[in-house]
Amino acid sequence: MEATWLDLGPITQIEAGMAATLPVIGGEEIAVFHTMRGEFYALVNKCPHRQGPLSQGIVHGDSVTCPLHNWRISLKSGKALGGDEGCVPTIPLKIDCGRIYLLRESVVGQKAA
Amino acid sequence: MNAPTTFDPARPACEKLVVIGNGMAGCRAVEEILERDRERFNVVIFGAEPRVNYNRIMLSPVLAGEKTFDEIVLNTAEWYAENDIELVSGDAVDHIDRERKTVVSRSGRVEPYDKLLIATGSDPFIIPVPGRDLPGVVTFRDLDDVDKMLAAADQGGNAVVIGGGLLGLEAAHGLSLRGMNVTVIHLMPTLMERQLDEAAGWLLKQELERRGQTILTGADTEEIVEKDGHVGAVRLKDGREVPADIVVMAVGIRPATMLAKTGGLECERGIMVDDHMVTSDPDVLAVGECVQHRGQCYGLVAPLWEMCRALADHLTEQPSGYRGSVTSTKLKVSGIDVFSAGDFSGGDEGEDIVMRDAARGVYKRLVLRDNRIVGAVLYGDTGDGNWYFDLLRKEEDVSDLREGLIFGQAFALGGGALADPNAAVAALSDDAEICGCNGVTKGKVVQCILGGAASLDAVRSGCKASASCGSCTGLVESLLMLTLGDEVQAGASTMCKCTSFGHDDVRRLILEKELKAIPQVMQELHWTTPDGCASCRPALNYYLLCAWPGKYEDDQKSRFVNERLHANIQKDGTYSVVPRMWGGLTTPQELRAIADVVEKFDARMVKVTGGQRLDIFGIRKEDLPAVWADLGAAGMVSGHAYGKSLRTVKTCVGLEWCRFGTQDSTGLGVKLEQMSWGSWMPHKFKMAVSGCPRNCAEATIKDFGVVCVDSGYELHIGGNGGIKVRATDLLCKVATEEEALETCAAFIQLYREDAHYLERTAPWLERKGIEWIKAQMFDDPDAVRRLAARFRHSQQFMQDDPWAKRAAGERRDLHSHLATVVPAGMEYA
Numbered sequence: 040m041e042a043t044w045l046d047l048g049p050i051t052q053i054e055a056g057m058a059a060t061l062p063v064i065g066g067e068e069i070a071v072f073h074t075m076r077g078e079f080y081a082l083v084n085k086c087p088h089r090q091g092p093l094s095q096g097i098v099h100g101d102s103v104t105c106p107l108h109n110w111r112i113s114l115k116s117g118k119a120l121g122g123d124e125g126c127v128p129t130i131p132l133k134i135d136c137g138r139i140y141l142l143r144e145s146v147v148g149q150k151a152a
Numbered sequence: 153m154n155a156p157t158t159f160d161p162a163r164p165a166c167e168k169l170v171v172i173g174n175g176m177a178g179c180r181a182v183e184e185i186l187e188r189d190r191e192r193f194n195v196v197i198f199g200a201e202p203r204v205n206y207n208r209i210m211l212s213p214v215l216a217g218e219k220t221f222d223e224i225v226l227n228t229a230e231w232y233a234e235n236d237i238e239l240v241s242g243d244a245v246d247h248i249d250r251e252r253k254t255v256v257s258r259s260g261r262v263e264p265y266d267k268l269l270i271a272t273g274s275d276p277f278i279i280p281v282p283g284r285d286l287p288g289v290v291t292f293r294d295l296d297d298v299d300k301m302l303a304a305a306d307q308g309g310n311a312v313v314i315g316g317g318l319l320g321l322e323a324a325h326g327l328s329l330r331g332m333n334v335t336v337i338h339l340m341p342t343l344m345e346r347q348l349d350e351a352a353g354w355l356l357k358q359e360l361e362r363r364g365q366t367i368l369t370g371a372d373t374e375e376i377v378e379k380d381g382h383v384g385a386v387r388l389k390d391g392r393e394v395p396a397d398i399v400v401m402a403v404g405i406r407p408a409t410m411l412a413k414t415g416g417l418e419c420e421r422g423i424m425v426d427d428h429m430v431t432s433d434p435d436v437l438a439v440g441e442c443v444q445h446r447g448q449c450y451g452l453v454a455p456l457w458e459m460c461r462a463l464a465d466h467l468t469e470q471p472s473g474y475r476g477s478v479t480s481t482k483l484k485v486s487g488i489d490v491f492s493a494g495d496f497s498g499g500d501e502g503e504d505i506v507m508r509d510a511a512r513g514v515y516k517r518l519v520l521r522d523n524r525i526v527g528a529v530l531y532g533d534t535g536d537g538n539w540y541f542d543l544l545r546k547e548e549d550v551s552d553l554r555e556g557l558i559f560g561q562a563f564a565l566g567g568g569a570l571a572d573p574n575a576a577v578a579a580l581s582d583d584a585e586i587c588g589c590n591g592v593t594k595g596k597v598v599q600c601i602l603g604g605a606a607s608l609d610a611v612r613s614g615c616k617a618s619a620s621c622g623s624c625t626g627l628v629e630s631l632l633m634l635t636l637g638d639e640v641q642a643g644a645s646t647m648c649k650c651t652s653f654g655h656d657d658v659r660r661l662i663l664e665k666e667l668k669a670i671p672q673v674m675q676e677l678h679w680t681t682p683d684g685c686a687s688c689r690p691a692l693n694y695y696l697l698c699a700w701p702g703k704y705e706d707d708q709k710s711r712f713v714n715e716r717l718h719a720n721i722q723k724d725g726t727y728s729v730v731p732r733m734w735g736g737l738t739t740p741q742e743l744r745a746i747a748d749v750v751e752k753f754d755a756r757m758v759k760v761t762g763g764q765r766l767d768i769f770g771i772r773k774e775d776l777p778a779v780w781a782d783l784g785a786a787g788m789v790s791g792h793a794y795g796k797s798l799r800t801v802k803t804c805v806g807l808e809w810c811r812f813g814t815q816d817s818t819g820l821g822v823k824l825e826q827m828s829w830g831s832w833m834p835h836k837f838k839m840a841v842s843g844c845p846r847n848c849a850e851a852t853i854k855d856f857g858v859v860c861v862d863s864g865y866e867l868h869i870g871g872n873g874g875i876k877v878r879a880t881d882l883l884c885k886v887a888t889e890e891e892a893l894e895t896c897a898a899f900i901q902l903y904r905e906d907a908h909y910l911e912r913t914a915p916w917l918e919r920k921g922i923e924w925i926k927a928q929m930f931d932d933p934d935a936v937r938r939l940a941a942r943f944r945h946s947q948q949f950m951q952d953d954p955w956a957k958r959a960a961g962e963r964r965d966l967h968s969h970l971a972t973v974v975p976a977g978m979e980y981a
């Protein structure tokens with residue numbers, strides 16, 4: 040089956056160094072990150088530690104520091120960095136002509152915990 | 153024409169190769185084929201441009217006046233003639249008929265082929281804004297575009313370049329050299345963000361601005377405005393208008409796939425090709441920017457050369473195969489050296505090596521993964537770019553070079569002595585200069601160390617080496633090692649792992665060097681990471697805010713979430729809202745407004761806090777602005793229960809009601825809170841005013857506490873009730889309320905200007921000593937007044953209720969969702 044991509048609109052909606060949220064009815068909320076060097080990533084918006092909303096953390100390099108207890112999570116892999124262990128699912132994302140697209144299957148496929 | 157033009161019965165009939173696109177890839181492919189087998193094909197090349205093939209990348213120097221068109225021609229008319237190639241120039245191909253195996257040109261010419269090669273390059277992307285078709289809007293792709301720009305430049309005036317990538321900046325540079333007044337409008341916050349990280353992008357922006365260009369980053373074009381039938385200005389989404397006599401669109405390119413698509417060839421972003429550059433039709437090949445190979449489209453020439461080789465190998469039956477390219481970029485703006493290659497985003501799973509030399513304006517960053525270079529960004533000194541790129545492409549293990557790698561090839565490969573930095577330093581003569589800023593020689597540093605300076609900090613204060621820009625820190629550390637061996641003491645702790653400087657040095661240098669932005673601090677003070685970390689970014693943001701009140705623009709992305717959203721994040725991701733209740737006082741209107749909010753937004757709990765006010769729990773981030781619109785309407789402002797800032801001022805009932813009260817403690821509390829709310833501080837700051845020594849407001853465990861007595865006011869400082877309880881020290885006693893307020897303002901400012909970020913007054917006082925604080929405030933009879941004046945000046949800019957603005961719609965992006973996804977089938981659920 041061909042992949043379907045959800046169009047989330049223009050990249051200008053998210054300032055570099057920030058993230059935006061995408062609630063999914065019946066599923067997990069997703070956080071879309073825009074790093075300081077202009078890259079975009081999407082992750083389930085739940086810290087592997089105690090479900091902190093990663094979208095609200097400080098973004099630096101290609102990681103985000105969780106606002107609740109400062110775990111550092113890689114935006115590329117969703118893995119906890121440093122000494123911590125855990126992983127949050129990542130969502131395939133692409134940018135085309137200045138718009139953000141997420142892989143639909145992955146967006147709706149995240150079961151709410 | 154029916155018969156092949158060079159039919160020669162003496163040799164076997166050749167196949168006919170028709171090439172669409174007389175550009176860099178098309179011609180190169182033909183050259184590669186000729187090199188392998190001159191007899192194989194009869195070649196006909198169609199070119200839309202009315203000229204021979206030239207070096208497109210040199211259009212920038214042509215625009216800048218550094219080269220002429222003749223100098224950039226790659227294939228002269230003679231070349232086509234000598235190789236029996238028919239060039240049909242100025243006639244674009246309109247249609248491919250794969251069934252008949254012919255192409256049809258715009259002028260109606262029908263050309264049959266055996267093999268067809270599509271090399272149509274890219275089309276400039278035009279952003280779909282009103283006014284894009286106006287005369288005076290040009291792209292930057294071919295010689296005609298350059299001619300249009302030159303004609304405009306002859307008239308002088310204003311040029312606006314939309315797009316701050318490679319092409320846009322080269323166009324801007326050329327137009328600027330040709331005397332136009334140039335503004336670059338770039339959507340992203342960083343120039344060339346696809347090639348540069350924030351640090352390098354910032355340096356580039358500074359340099360271009362120094363050269364007189366106006367660079368607007370984070371600027372989104374709304375419309376190109378007409379004036380007398382021609383472009384007149386560019387209007388941005390934020391309402392600004394930039395006058396323009398010419399607008400250059402350089403926002404990106406798209407593979408030119410139209411022809412292939414209508415010809416029924418498989419296309420995605422580009423024309424799909426395999427490793428031999430064959431499309432979905434075995435007789436049709438494609439090379440250059442128009443193709444998509446293994447999911448990748450390219451916009452640089454290096455990959456084209458590799459593609460052309462694979463294509464020629466395949467056509468002459470010695471298939472080799474193309475495997476994709478790693479690319480590197482250089483900006484062709486004279487006097488600015490920028491180089492970037494590979495993937496340099498990965499700070500975390502990779503390892504960053506950063507070197508900055510502020511004096512020379514150099515920034516170098518290498519990204520390593522598994523001991524291999526995977527990315528490089530160089531600014532200011534790109535001499536080693538090719539060497540790094542070579543190591544990157546060959547995926548060479550650089551473990552052995554690791555120490556000296558960032559210093560470049562000469563250093564790293566310089567053999568034994570040089571590869572070990574300590575040995576290299578040992579080899580320096582005594583009068584070799586170590587610290588350029590302060591002119592300190594190696595001899596002096598060693599003397600200083602032998603004289604008892606056993607840590608980096610001690611050396612810095614002893615002989616000033618490494619105390620200014622810090623670029624010689626490594627050298628000083630080596631000298632410490634060489635002189636003292638294991639006896640080197642770890643210095644005062646640094647701010648974080650991103651820098652070798654401690655908080656005090658950073659604060660001092662921000663003032664001394666007049667550093668006004670986070671990327672500037674990072675560059676000038678040689679940060680070892682590209683954009684800092686979650687601990688230094690908020691600290692720098694605070695230091696800059698404190699140093700340059702009213703001038704520094706707060707950096708929201710360097711703020712902890714609570715300070716960004718002006719509410720306290722809770723464990724379930726909702727927020728709590730604590731409106732201010734001045735001095736613990738409230739009114740029926742305020743209580744009613746709070747009650748209404750609790751009901752309207754379904755808040756799950758209201759609680760009286762330990763700080764004498766009400767806390768509303770369970771508000772969702774998207775509701776925050778509305779909550780505050782309601783509270784604001786009742787005259788309430790944010791309580792900053794979240795911030796490194798003034799929290800609460802607790803009071804007791806005091807003179808007005810209490811039988812022991814000596815002064816108006818409630819009134820003073822309200823005045824203190826009104827004076828100091830909104831101020832950002834190193835850590836949270838709490839105050840209290842008790843009406844008598846019974847101290848019901850617990851003033852002696854506050855950062856600043858007032859205990860009223862008959863004869864006036866005792867002012868206490870440095871108390872803490874939290875993790876480690878500390879009772880206050882008495883600072884002084886004053887007679888009037890005015891003096892109490894003035895002394896409070898002065899004390900807060902001293903704390904703001906001196907303490908380390910995240911250091912509360914209690915540990916700060918213990919570090920500095922009460923005597924030091926008293927000396928700062930009272931030795932000079934004018935000190936309190938001056939400190940207080942600085943505080944009040946800064947408060948002018950701080951005391952704006954963040955919530956009034958949020959409620960009015962500012963930064964809506966922080967509070968709203970991108971969208972909500974409703975999975976199919978759930979729409980009716």
Ligand code: SRM
Nearest residue numbers: 720728760761762763764765793799800872873874875876
């Ligand atoms: C709401 C409140 C508890 C309550 O229900 O009463 C409270 C709640 C929190 N306190 Fe507190 N503190 C509250 C009064 C206090 C007090 C009492 C006071 O201010 O008189 C203290 C001791 C006094 C002091 O600070 O010296 C207090 C000492 C702390 C500390 C330890 C500080 C220290 O220096 O040791 C922390 C941790 C920190 O700040 O790093 C803390 C941190 C917190 C945080 C911010 C924890 C966090 O980071 O999420 C809690 C936020 C809850 C929220 O979302 O609203 N809270 N906290 C009080 C809010 C007062 C207000 O109106 O602003």
Ligand SMILES: Cc1cc2nc3c(=O)[nH]c(=O)nc-3n(C[C@H](O)[C@H](O)[C@H](O)COP(=O)(O)OP(=O)(O)OC[C@H]3O[C@@H](n4cnc5c(N)ncnc54)[C@H](O)[C@@H]3O)c2cc1C
Nearest residue numbers: 173175176177199200208209244245272273440441452453
């Ligand atoms: C100003 C500028 C500066 C650049 N600087 C650099 C640089 O520093 N480094 C770098 O690596 N790259 C640079 N590039 C990119 C580089 O020029 C391109 O990657 C390269 O030219 C692509 O080659 P190509 O053959 O695929 O496309 P082109 O060179 O564009 O050739 C395609 C040709 O096909 C013609 N054509 C299109 N459709 C038809 C049709 N239907 N019929 C007939 N002809 C058609 C076009 O007119 C064009 O002449 C720069 C580009 C520009 C514009």
Ligand code: SF4
Nearest residue numbers: 722723761762874875
């Ligand atoms: S005492 Fe601890 S649990 Fe209670 S509010 Fe303060 S920080 Fe939270």
Ligand code: FES
Nearest residue numbers: 086089091105108
């Ligand atoms: S929930 Fe993220 S660090 Fe605890």
